[in-house]
Structures are given as C-alpha cells and as structure tokens.
Amino acid sequence: EILARLMSGSRALEDVVRQRGRSCLKFERVLGEGQFGTVNRAIVTGAPALHQHVAVKQLKDNAEAKHKQDFLSEAELLKPLKHDNVIRAIALFPQTAGAPACLVLEYLEYGDLRNLLRKCLALTDRGRDRFNQSRKSDFPGPLNPLGEAPLSAICALNFPHDVMPWVRLTEPEFRFILSQVAEGMAYLSSVHRLVHRDLATRNCLVGRGLNIKIADFGLSRELVDDKDYYRVQSKGKLPIRTMAIESIFYRTWTTESDIWSMGVLAWEVFTYGDTPYKAVPLDQLVTFLETGKRLARPPDCPMEIFEVLQGTWNATPSSRPSFEKIAEVCKRNLNVRD
Ligand code: ADE
Numbered sequence: 001e002i003l004a005r006l007m008s009g010s011r012a013l014e015d016v017v018r019q020r021g022r023s024c025l026k027f028e029r030v031l032g033e034g035q036f037g038t039v040n041r042a043i044v045t046g047a048p049a050l051h052q053h054v055a056v057k058q059l060k061d062n063a064e065a066k067h068k069q070d071f072l073s074e075a076e077l078l079k080p081l082k083h084d085n086v087i088r089a090i091a092l093f094p095q096t097a098g099a100p101a102c103l104v105l106e107y108l109e110y111g112d113l114r115n116l117l118r119k120c121l122a123l124t125d126r127g128r129d130r131f132n133q134s135r136k137s138d139f140p141g142p143l144n145p146l147g148e149a150p151l152s153a154i155c156a157l158n159f160p161h162d163v164m165p166w167v168r169l170t171e172p173e174f175r176f177i178l179s180q181v182a183e184g185m186a187y188l189s190s191v192h193r194l195v196h197r198d199l200a201t202r203n204c205l206v207g208r209g210l211n212i213k214i215a216d217f218g219l220s221r222e223l224v225d226d227k228d229y230y231r232v233q234s235k236g237k238l239p240i241r242t243m244a245i246e247s248i249f250y251r252t253w254t255t256e257s258d259i260w261s262m263g264v265l266a267w268e269v270f271t272y273g274d275t276p277y278k279a280v281p282l283d284q285l286v287t288f289l290e291t292g293k294r295l296a297r298p299p300d301c302p303m304e305i306f307e308v309l310q311g312t313w314n315a316t317p318s319s320r321p322s323f324e325k326i327a328e329v330c331k332r333n334l335n336v337r338d
Pocket of ligand 1: 031032039055087105106107108109110111112205215
C-alpha cells in the first residue's frame with residue numbers, strides 16, 4: 001500500500017511537471033556546478049507534499065555544441081530508464097528563445113556518495129584523528145543516536161532533509177551500498193545495453209534509507225546492435241583513475257570496462273572516498289597497471305569481496321565477473337553484524 005502511494009506520488013509529480021512546464025519550478029539553490037552546466041534544487045509548486053523537490057540540470061548559456069549534444073543525449077538515454085538504483089528523469093524542457101534547455105531529475109537528499117563517504121570517515125577512529133589534526137570545525141559532532149543499529153533500522157528511518165544520516169559504516173552498510181550499485185549497473189547493461197563510462201562514487205547519489213542511485217550519464221552511450229564497444233577519438237577530459245586498462249590504452253568502453261570501474265568504485269567505498277592510486281601520478285598509471293599492479297585491499301573490505309574486486313581488474317575483460325555476480329556476492333551476509 002505504501003509502495004502504491006509512493007508510486008502514485010512520483011507519477012503525480014511527473015504529471016504536474018510535464019503539464020505545467022517550467023513555470024511550476026521554483027529554484028532554491030545550487031547543488032552542483034560542472035564545466036558546462038549547473039544543477040539546482042527546485043520546488044515543484046502544486047505537487048503533492050511528499051515529492052516536492054527536484055534537481056534541475058541546465059546548460060550554461062555559452063555551452064559549446066559538443067556539450068549541448070552530450071546534455072541532450074544524457075536526457076534521451078535517461079528517459080526509458082526505470083530502476084530503484086538509477087536516477088529517474090522527470091522531464092526535459094527544450095531550449096527556447098528566452099530559456100536554456102533543462103533536464104528535471106528526481107532529487108536525492110544526501111547528495112553524492114563520495115561526499116557522504118568522506119563525512120562518514122569522520123566517525124571512524126582513523127578519521128577522527130585526521131579531523132582533529134586538520135579541520136576541527138568540520139567535525140560532524142556527536143554520533144547520531146542510531147550508533148550501531150541494525151541496517152534495517154537505519155534504512156527504515158527518514159532523516160530530515162539535508163541532515164546527514166551519520167551512520168557508522170560497517171560491513172552490512174558497505175554491502176548494501178555496493179549491491180545497489182551492482183544491481184543498477186546490471187539493469188543498465190543487461191536490459192538497456194548501456195555503457196556508463198564514468199562509474200565512480202562521485203557520480204552516485206544517496207537518498208533516504210541509504211538508497212543509492214547511479215547518476216551522471218553525460219558520458220554514457222548506447223551500444224549499437226553488433227558493436228559491443230564504444231570508441232572515442234577525441235581527447236576530452238577522462239576519468240583515468242577509474243578507467244579500465246584497455247580504455248586508457250585504446251579509448252574503448254564496454255560493459256566489461258564498466259565492471260572494472262565498479263571494482264574501483266567498491267575500493268572507494270571501503271576507503272571512505274579515498275583517491276584510487278593516490279601515490280601514483282596520472283602519467284605513470286598505465287605503467288603501474290601494465291606491470292600487473294593493482295589497488296590494495298582496504299582494511300574494511302572482506303576477503304570474499306576483495307577476491308571479486310581483483311576479478312574486476314583482470315587484464316582480460318571477458319574474465320571479469322558480471323554485475324549480477326558482484327551483486328550476488330555483495331548481498332551475502334547483508335544483515336549479519338559481527
Ligand atoms: N546533485 C546533482 N544531482 C543531484 C540530484 N539529483 N539530487 C541531489 N543532488 C544532486
């Protein structure tokens with residue numbers, strides 16, 4: 001019944017936005033600023049109270065043609081996607097004489113996953129030391145009263161808007177986060193034959209109940225029928241540290257290269273948002289990987305999961321585990337606490 005209410009709530013929101021157009025969007029504040037666009041939080045006036053916030057992505061006025069194209073292709077790609085772990089597009093308003101094109105997305109109150117992880121680091125002994133040494137004022141303060149409550153309790157709780165759910169991350173939370181990303185990616189790759197190309201914690205968003213959604217499809221491409229890879233010639237900015245070795249080498253992207261990135265994303269999760277290969281300069285990363293070196297097991301990463309991660313970094317793409325397999329391993333022991 002609750003599910004039905006939520007479903008009709010989100011459908012009502014979409015209907016309101018589509019029927020009433022841009023005029024129902026009341027911009028509140030900037031959520032993020034990219035090279036060529038801005039994401040704002042807006043209120044949809046006249047929508048049911050439960051679902052009133054949306055995120056609105058807009059191109060800057062002076063955006064180049066290429067960026068306009070990326071923006072529109074992201075909007076097109078998002079349209080048919082419907083999965084709990086993938087950001088949902090609500091509407092796309094095309095560019096008019098007086099207003100830029102704008103993509104209306106569902107709003108997730110806790111922002112991007114990397115930022116959340118970094119804040120959660122402050123709750124660990126390691127993180128507390130680091131915070132104490134540097135920016136005392138940034139320390140989040142007392143632990144939320146949940147402390148070490150079971151995951152089910154954390155997930156059932158609704159935190160107020162914009163209040164970070166200060167949970168101490170333990171094995172079940174790590175597993176829960178990663179199984180959601182893997183399931184979202186399994187849906188994108190198996191059902192829609194989409195290659196994301198920029199899978200990383202900074203491109204995942206966090207909603208209530210530690211619900212994770214894959215976002216930022218700016219670089220994504222649909223695989224065309226007989227081609228299982230996507231090749232780019234141009235040398236735009238590339239997310240080298242999360243890229244598969246063959247993508248760095250040949251500029252090709254496949255579901256298997258997304259699987260490599262999923263492994264790096266998992267490493268980011270277990271290190272509370274650390275930078276992969278931090279000690280290796282970018283121009284030396286290829287050599288580092290070529291000689292068979294890989295990311296080390298973070299202390300919080302269970303051996304069973306690390307073995308899967310090592311598989312995702314296999315130099316032979318076809319030997320990497322599927323997203324379905326990764327999800328399956330992550331979901332094991334989801335509710336077991338030491
Ligand atoms: N930042 C970028 N996109 C967002 C969204 N959809 N919700 C919340 N914060 C965001």
